[in-house]
Amino acid sequence: MTAPELLDLAVSDLEVSDLEVIDEPAAARAALDPIRAQILALLASPGSATTLATSLPLTRQQANYHLRVLEEHGLVRLVEERQRRGLVERVMVATARSYALSPVVLGDSGADPARMDRLSTRYLVAVAARMLREVGDLARRADRAGQSLPTLTIDTEIRFATAADRAAFTAELAETVQRLAARYHDEAAPRGRWHRLIVAAHPSPAGRPDPRPTPRTTPRTTSRPTSRSTPRPMEEPT
Numbered sequence: 001m002t003a004p005e006l007l008d009l010a011v012s013d014l015e016v017s018d019l020e021v022i023d024e025p026a027a028a029r030a031a032l033d034p035i036r037a038q039i040l041a042l043l044a045s046p047g048s049a050t051t052l053a054t055s056l057p058l059t060r061q062q063a064n065y066h067l068r069v070l071e072e073h074g075l076v077r078l079v080e081e082r083q084r085r086g087l088v089e090r091v092m093v094a095t096a097r098s099y100a101l102s103p104v105v106l107g108d109s110g111a112d113p114a115r116m117d118r119l120s121t122r123y124l125v126a127v128a129a130r131m132l133r134e135v136g137d138l139a140r141r142a143d144r145a146g147q148s149l150p151t152l153t154i155d156t157e158i159r160f161a162t163a164a165d166r167a168a169f170t171a172e173l174a175e176t177v178q179r180l181a182a183r184y185h186d187e188a189a190p191r192g193r194w195h196r197l198i199v200a201a202h203p204s205p206a207g208r209p210d211p212r213p214t215p216r217t218t219p220r221t222t223s224r225p226t227s228r229s230t231p232r233p234m235e236e237p238t
Contacts, residue, residue: 022075022100023102026073040075045093076093076095177199
C-alpha cells in the first residue's frame, strides 16, 4: 500500500472529532512534545509509521515509537493493519482534528475564578479556562452516551466610537441579560437544569484584519421552563 493510498482513506468514515479537550496530564505531555504534535497534525488523515517517516525527520522505527506513545494516551487509534513487504503496517488516525488543553492538567495551579479578583482581566481568563474544563468534560460524557449537549455560542465583533459608548453598551447589555434571566429562570421546574451564562468582551488583537461586516452567531437551541421565578446568583463549582 502506497503513502497516497493510506492518506486517501475516508476520514468521514472514521468518526474523527473536530476537537478534543485533553484533561490527563500524561496525555498533555505526550501531545506537547514537538514531534508528536506534528504527528497529530499529520494524522488528521490516516497514515502509518512509513508515511510519517517520509514527512518528518524520523526513521520508521522512531515514528513507530511516537505512535505507540500517542496510542497509549488515547490520542491516536488504529484504523487497520496491512501486510507490507512481510511486515504488518498499522494505519493510524488522530482521535481529533484539533486539541485543547484543560486547566485540569495543571492540577491545583490551574486557573480558578474563585481565586481571582472579579473585576480583573485575569478573572475573564479564568472563567474561559473553567468553561473549557466544564464543557470539555460535559461534551465527552454526552458523546459516550450518544447524546447532544445543548449549548449556545454568540461570537461577534463591535467597534465602539468612544469609551463612553462602550460603558453605555455594557450597562444596557447587563440590564437586558438580567431581565431575560428573570423571565426564563425557573428554580422549581421538575425537569429543569442549571446552565451557565457567560458574557464577556475584550479588545481585538492589534494588527488583525478587518472583521466581516455581519455578526457571526452559532446558536443551538435549548429547552426552556414554562414558569418563572427570580434566578439565584451563579455559584462557583465545588
